[in-house]
Amino acid sequence: MSRQVVLLASHPVGEPKDSDFRIDTQELAELADGQVRVEGQYFSVDPYLRGKMSGRTTYHAGFQVNAPVASFGVGSVIESKHPNYSVGDRVAGEYDWADKFDVDGAKLHKLVPQVSAETALSIVGITGLTAYFGLFEVGRLQEKPEGSTVLISGAAGATGNVVGQIAKIKGYRVVGIAGSDDKTSWLKNDLGFDEVINYKTAGNLFEAIKAACPNGIDLYWDNVGGETYDHALQLLNRFGVVVACGAISSYNAVETELGPRLNWLIITKSLRVQGFIVMDFAAKIPEASGVLLGWLAEGKLKQQIQLYNSEGDIFGIPKAFIKMLSGDNLGKSIVKIK
Amino acid sequence: MSRQVVLLASHPVGEPKDSDFRIDTQELAELADGQVRVEGQYFSVDPYLRGKMSGRTTYHAGFQVNAPVASFGVGSVIESKHPNYSVGDRVAGEYDWADKFDVDGAKLHKLVPQVSAETALSIVGITGLTAYFGLFEVGRLQEKPEGSTVLISGAAGATGNVVGQIAKIKGYRVVGIAGSDDKTSWLKNDLGFDEVINYKTAGNLFEAIKAACPNGIDLYWDNVGGETYDHALQLLNRFGVVVACGAISSYNAVETELGPRLNWLIITKSLRVQGFIVMDFAAKIPEASGVLLGWLAEGKLKQQIQLYNSEGDIFGIPKAFIKMLSGDNLGKSIVKIK
Numbered sequence: 001m002s003r004q005v006v007l008l009a010s011h012p013v014g015e016p017k018d019s020d021f022r023i024d025t026q027e028l029a030e031l032a033d034g035q036v037r038v039e040g041q042y043f044s045v046d047p048y049l050r051g052k053m054s055g056r057t058t059y060h061a062g063f064q065v066n067a068p069v070a071s072f073g074v075g076s077v078i079e080s081k082h083p084n085y086s087v088g089d090r091v092a093g094e095y096d097w098a099d100k101f102d103v104d105g106a107k108l109h110k111l112v113p114q115v116s117a118e119t120a121l122s123i124v125g126i127t128g129l130t131a132y133f134g135l136f137e138v139g140r141l142q143e144k145p146e147g148s149t150v151l152i153s154g155a156a157g158a159t160g161n162v163v164g165q166i167a168k169i170k171g172y173r174v175v176g177i178a179g180s181d182d183k184t185s186w187l188k189n190d191l192g193f194d195e196v197i198n199y200k201t202a203g204n205l206f207e208a209i210k211a212a213c214p215n216g217i218d219l220y221w222d223n224v225g226g227e228t229y230d231h232a233l234q235l236l237n238r239f240g241v242v243v244a245c246g247a248i249s250s251y252n253a254v255e256t257e258l259g260p261r262l263n264w265l266i267i268t269k270s271l272r273v274q275g276f277i278v279m280d281f282a283a284k285i286p287e288a289s290g291v292l293l294g295w296l297a298e299g300k301l302k303q304q305i306q307l308y309n310s311e312g313d314i315f316g317i318p319k320a321f322i323k324m325l326s327g328d329n330l331g332k333s334i335v336k337i338k
Numbered sequence: 339m340s341r342q343v344v345l346l347a348s349h350p351v352g353e354p355k356d357s358d359f360r361i362d363t364q365e366l367a368e369l370a371d372g373q374v375r376v377e378g379q380y381f382s383v384d385p386y387l388r389g390k391m392s393g394r395t396t397y398h399a400g401f402q403v404n405a406p407v408a409s410f411g412v413g414s415v416i417e418s419k420h421p422n423y424s425v426g427d428r429v430a431g432e433y434d435w436a437d438k439f440d441v442d443g444a445k446l447h448k449l450v451p452q453v454s455a456e457t458a459l460s461i462v463g464i465t466g467l468t469a470y471f472g473l474f475e476v477g478r479l480q481e482k483p484e485g486s487t488v489l490i491s492g493a494a495g496a497t498g499n500v501v502g503q504i505a506k507i508k509g510y511r512v513v514g515i516a517g518s519d520d521k522t523s524w525l526k527n528d529l530g531f532d533e534v535i536n537y538k539t540a541g542n543l544f545e546a547i548k549a550a551c552p553n554g555i556d557l558y559w560d561n562v563g564g565e566t567y568d569h570a571l572q573l574l575n576r577f578g579v580v581v582a583c584g585a586i587s588s589y590n591a592v593e594t595e596l597g598p599r600l601n602w603l604i605i606t607k608s609l610r611v612q613g614f615i616v617m618d619f620a621a622k623i624p625e626a627s628g629v630l631l632g633w634l635a636e637g638k639l640k641q642q643i644q645l646y647n648s649e650g651d652i653f654g655i656p657k658a659f660i661k662m663l664s665g666d667n668l669g670k671s672i673v674k675i676k
Contacts, residue, residue, distance in 0.1 A: 051602065225601050239618075244604045258596040263563050264389065266582045267613040274612075275605035280577075 001028045004314050005098035008063045011055035016325065020053070021069070021318040028102060036105045037079035038091060040098055040314075042117040043335045044072040044125060045321040046158060047223075047248050068096040069318070072125055074117035075101075085110070092120045097317045099337065115293070118305045122158065122332040123296050124289040126278050131162040132288045133281045134243045135170075138274050139219045146171035149213050151232055154223030154248055156183035158332035161191060163221050165301050168192050172219075175212045177205075177228060179327050186330060191302060199228070206231045216240075224249045226259065233265045244275040304331025312338060339366045342652050343436035346401045349393035354663065358391070359407070359656040366440060374443045375417035376429060378436055378652075380455040381673045382410040382463060383659040384496060385561075385586050406434040407656070410463055412455040413439075423448070430458045435655045437675065453631070456643045460496065460670040461634050462627040464616050469500040470626045471619045472581045473508075476612050477557045484509035487551050489570060492561030492586055493534065494521035496670035501559050502531050503639050510557075513550045515543075515566065517665050524668060529640060537566070544569045554578075562587045564597065571603045582613040642669025650676060 002025055009022040031037055049071055052062045063069050073095035077085050082105025085091065093108040095101050111120050122128060135141045141150075150167040154160045155176030164174045164187065176187045176196040184196040195212040202208035209217075209231050218240055220232035225247035232242065250257055266273060281288075295301040306329045310316020317335045324333040340363055347360040369375055387409055390400045401407050411433035415423050420443030423429065431446040433439050449458050460466060473479045479488075488505040492498045493514030502512045502525065514525045514534040522534040533550040540546035547555075547569050556578055558570040563585035570580065588595055604611060619626075633639040644667045648654020655673045662671040 051606070222601070225599060229601065244601055247599075247602045247605065250599060250602065256598040256600070259599045260594040261563060261585075261588060261597045262594070263560070263567065263582055263611070263613075264585045264588065266611060267585065268389070268615075270612075270614045270618050272610065272612040273601070273604060274608075274610040275601075276608045277606075280608050 001100070002026060003028055003098050003100040005068050005096055005101075006314055006318055007067060008053060008065050008069055010065055012050070012053055016050065016053065016318075016322050018318065018322070021315070023315055028100065031079055031081045031102055033081050034105055035102050036077055036082050036085045036091070036108060037100060037102050038075040038093075038095065038108075039078045039100055039338065040073055040075045040095055041336065041338045042074040042121060043095070043097060043317050043337065044121040044127075045317065045324050045333045045335060046071065046126070047246055047325065049321065050325060051247075068098065070094055070096045072121055074111065074120050080105070082106075090117070092125070097314060099314055117336075118307070118332075118334055119293075119296070119303065121334055122305060123162070123292050123301065123303050127158045127332055128162055128292045129278045129281075129285060129288055130159050130245065131166055132292060133278060133284070134159075134221065134245055134276065135163060135166055135219075137281050137284070138276050139221075139241050139243045141167065141170055141172070141219065144172075144218055147173055148218035149173045149175060149215055150219045150221065151175045151177070151209065151213060151217045151235075152221040152223070153177045153228045153232075154246065155187055155193070155196065156180075156330055157223060157248075158329075159245060160221065160223050161187065161304060161331055162301070164193050165191055166295075169295065169300050173215075175209070177209070183330060186304075206234070210235055219243065221245060222247075226250060226257065230260055230262060233262050233271070236265075236269060236271055238269050240269065240271050242271065242273040244273055306331055306333045308333065308335045310335055310337050339438070340364060341366055341436050341438040343406050343434055343439075344652055344656055345405060346391060346403050346407050348403055350388070350391055354388065354391065354656075354660050356656065356660070359653070361653055366438065369417055369419050369440055371419050372443055373440050374415055374420050374423045374429070374446060375438060375440050376413040376431075376433065376446075377416045377438055377676065378411055378413045378433055379674065379676045380412040380459060381433065381435060381655050381675065382459040382465075383655065383662050383671045383673060384409065384464070385584055385663065387659065388663060389585075406436065408432055408434045410459055412449065412458050418443070428455070430463070435652060437650075437652055455674075456645070456670075456672055457631075457634070457641065459672055460643060461500070461630050461639065461641055465496045465670055466500050466630045467616045467623060467626055468497050468583065469504055470630060471616060471622070472497075472559065472583055472614065473501060473504055473557075475619050475622070476614050477559075477579050477581045479505065479508060479510070479557065482510075482556055485511055486556035487511045487513060487553055488557045488559065489513045489515070489547065489551060489555045489573075490559040490561070491515045491566045491570075492584065493525055493531070494518075494668055495561060495586075496667075497583065498559065498561055499525065499529060499642060499669055500639070503529055504633075506530050507633065507638050511553075513547070515547070521668060524642075544572070548573055557581065559583060560585075564588060564595065568598055568600060571600050571609070574603075574607060574609055576607050578607065578609050580609065580611040582611055644669055644671045646671065646673045648673055648675050
């Protein structure tokens with residue numbers, strides 16, 4: 001049996017392009033004991049993947065040239081040598097961008113029928129879990145009084161909009177930053193953000209943030225890095241927290257950018273800047289998923305999916321990824337290949 | 339009754355010089371109820387004061403031109419309208435650089451006879467308390483296994499050497515960075531640091547730190563900021579912590595310096611960069627002081643004082659401050675004016 005898989009053709013320099021990816025056909029070996037063969041159906045495409053494509057060494061093992069690209073996905077079991085899985089089971093896990101892949105059953109989890117593939121990849125996937133753990137475990141939002149201000153950059157992205165919705169559920173004043181009027185009006189009118197700034201038309205962004213946060217910032221959710229981080233650092237209140245989630249502004253940068261050294265603000269205001277990944281809180285995933293699904297069922301949390309239907313063409317995954325990075329997306333980008 | 343006091347003559351630009359300070363003679367008003375009049379005897383001069391002289395707004399109210407400069411000091415009560423204090427009591431508090439000052443009694447504390455002025459201003463003053471709270475409350479050193487690596491910049495300074503000594507008491511591998519061979523040999527031979535780097539002669543500082551920290555860094559105590567911070571960020575282990583204590587390298591900078599944007603390392607390695615001031619942990623000062631005095635009495639902690647005896651000349655305080663900033667000091671700088 002063979003499979004089609006997307007390989008990294010080259011480490012992207014600047015914005016990724018089609019030619020940074022290529023399709024390969026590979027023979028699949030016989031399934032080993034404990035393994036499961038999955039047919040790929042839904043793939044999550046996320047900004048953090050850009051970092052893994054750059055070839056620089058981080059905690060994430062980066063993607064290698066001529067090796068598969070992988071992200072979170074949902075698929076269907078087509079063969080199983082693992083006692084917990086049977087043909088036809090819907091499973092979620094970290095998958096190669098391929099129409100089929102063989103995976104250790106221990107690295108999968110089965111979806112309950114009530115949870116759609118889209119929900120598995122967004123609200124109870126890394127998107128929702130990142131928002132939840134970032135706010136409650138890293139930001140320790142619950143320790144702060146209601147009415148404190150949460151500022152979110154990349155607010156219309158997959159994680160950003162969920163962060164804002166959860167912060168609203170908890171009674172915070174929520175200010176978002178996004179890059180189009182469509183996005184700002186969605187965040188404000190549909191999701192109930194208190195203020196949203198279009199950074200492309202705001203003029204002086206520092207002054208715009210300052211005006212939108214008259215009581216300063218208590219928690220800054222950083223999806224973008226760069227100058228927005230500098231502004232936030234200056235406007236954070238004493239004991240403020242930066243939840244360091246992403247650095248979209250630099251993912252495509254060819255050289256490390258320079259910025260002002262502002263760590264003296266961290267000292268004088270007793271600030272905390274902290275990074276994390278979802279798996280730091282692996283033991284709490286079941287509890288978090290339950291809370292998130294509850295909010296979704298109650299209608300307190302809205303799920304915004306940008307679904308790309310590639311009709312069997314696995315090259316639709318890198319295409320959707322490139323489009324997502326361009327900033328056109330509203331909410332979570334998911335590719336359905338079958 | 340009149341007093342002599344050191345005023346800030348101008349916000350220093352670059353390195354402070356004598357002409358940034360001047361002496362004024364002021365008449366003292368009659369003491370108000372609740373106030374205590376103190377004769378100034380010992381003054382602590384510390385790098386953070388440079389930040390307060392710059393005129394930029396931080397959490398600290400900065401020093402104003404033509405207003406007194408102040409730091410922690412020890413003196414003797416010469417008049418009291420506060421029930422807790424009598425003439426002759428030795429008291430510590432935040433004092434104007436002056437031969438006499440009137441202060442709210444609630445802002446002082448009385449020294450027990452066993453504690454010398456030097457000890458009150460170093461081991462159980464902000465120096466020792468900064469080291470203690472930074473390591474245990476911010477760095478949460480106790481949660482890490484023995485043998486983890488603590489890197490300290492400005493290691494021969496007042497706080498840095500105490501941080502290293504406490505980390506050694508707790509069983510950590512301690513690596514220091516300092517600016518002269520006298521300092522490195524003191525830290526290594528007298529205080530038991532495992533490795534000490536002379537950054538002025540080390541050549542490639544990144545490689546020198548890497549070689550001295552073969553298992554990476556678990557806690558970086560940052561007294562200096564700048565490139566040393568960049569190096570540490572790259573060498574920190576997963577879940578590593580930066581205790582942001584000072585930014586000596588930029589205190590004299592006229593313009594905000596630029597540095598590489600490296601926050602993606604904070605994200606991918608789940609790092610935490612956190613600032614603090616001693617008063618964030620005010621409630622724990624008695625407990626911390628007890629532990630620190632215990633270590634001092636047992637000989638586990640050594641106190642290194644650079645005492646400047648100015649023989650009644652209060653201008654000796656700014657002179658000692660300027661000298662301390664120049665990097666000549668070993669340990670804690672204290673000025674005795676009487």
